[in-house]
Amino acid sequence: MPLTDIDINTLIKEMTEAAKKELKSKWKEVKPFAEQQLKSFAENIKMIAVLKAKGKINEEKARLHLAIQKESARTVLLTIEGIGLIAAENAINAALKVVQTTVNKSIGWALL
Amino acid sequence: MNSKYGYSGKRNVFSITVLFFIFLYSCSSVRLIQEYDEITDQKLTALQEKMARFFVKMERQIGFPESKYENYIEFYDDVKTELNVLEVRSRAIPKSDIVQQQLKSVQSQITNLEKLHKLGFNSYEELIPIRNALDNSFAAIIQLQMSLKSRIKL
Numbered sequence: 001m002p003l004t005d006i007d008i009n010t011l012i013k014e015m016t017e018a019a020k021k022e023l024k025s026k027w028k029e030v031k032p033f034a035e036q037q038l039k040s041f042a043e044n045i046k047m048i049a050v051l052k053a054k055g056k057i058n059e060e061k062a063r064l065h066l067a068i069q070k071e072s073a074r075t076v077l078l079t080i081e082g083i084g085l086i087a088a089e090n091a092i093n094a095a096l097k098v099v100q101t102t103v104n105k106s107i108g109w110a111l112l
Numbered sequence: 113m114n115s116k117y118g119y120s121g122k123r124n125v126f127s128i129t130v131l132f133f134i135f136l137y138s139c140s141s142v143r144l145i146q147e148y149d150e151i152t153d154q155k156l157t158a159l160q161e162k163m164a165r166f167f168v169k170m171e172r173q174i175g176f177p178e179s180k181y182e183n184y185i186e187f188y189d190d191v192k193t194e195l196n197v198l199e200v201r202s203r204a205i206p207k208s209d210i211v212q213q214q215l216k217s218v219q220s221q222i223t224n225l226e227k228l229h230k231l232g233f234n235s236y237e238e239l240i241p242i243r244n245a246l247d248n249s250f251a252a253i254i255q256l257q258m259s260l261k262s263r264i265k266l
Binding site: 033037040041043044047048051056057060061064065067068069071072074075076078079081082083085086088089090092093096 | 141142143144145210211213214217218220221224225227228231234235237238240241242244245246248249251252253255256259260263
């Protein structure tokens with residue numbers, strides 16, 4: 001299949017499903033951000049394919065373009081990973097806060 | 113007079129007290145990822161503005177000699193220096209692996225943009241996917257900084 005025949009919607013759907021599967025419980029927190037970024041990534045890939053097909057860029061340039069897109073996607077995935085860590089951290093700290101409140105209340109002063 | 117609890121009893125009370133303080137200590141907030149860093153956030157926003165200006169200028173200049181790589185060497189030097197400064201700063205912040213990797217990723221994108229610029233741009237169309245990619249990268253890094261800022265603290 002030529003690159004220009006890439007079905008953007010299918011590509012976005014498949015990328016979203018793959019990300020969702022990997023992220024599991026963290027997906028809910030990152031969904032709006034991840035979906036928007038994956039859509040943009042797929043559109044950029046399609047744009048590069050069209051530029052190459054029209055002869056506006058050669059193979060060397062196409063490779064550099066794709067390397068930029070790959071690194072950009074990496075940056076986005078790292079943010080998703082970071083947001084997932086913050087979500088896990090928030091869950092732990094929210095639980096600890098309950099312990100803190102209970103202990104402080106039971107002894108009558110702010111020990112924790 | 114002997115104590116009511118004896119030596120082993122005292123040792124048990126001591127152990128329980130130690131365990132209690134270990135428990136209290138463990139109740140301090142958990143950190144899985146670095147603290148929010150205001151300077152990184154500000155510098156990244158400034159860098160993103162610089163990149164946005166680059167694309168606006170290139171859109172106007174493309175097709176003219178002003179858009180040639182030779183006229184942008186200083187721009188690339190500045191951007192690479194700023195990214196390097198940010199990366200070194202990030203290395204000094206505990207649990208900053210993710211942000212460090214993000215900065216390296218942006219450095220790599222700038223290096224490839226520079227290589228493409230050296231080869232020459234024939235139309236602004238060529239720059240659109242690069243601008244989008246860099247916008248997405250900066251948006252992602254700034255989004256993470258915002259999430260770090262709004263995390264739950266004990």
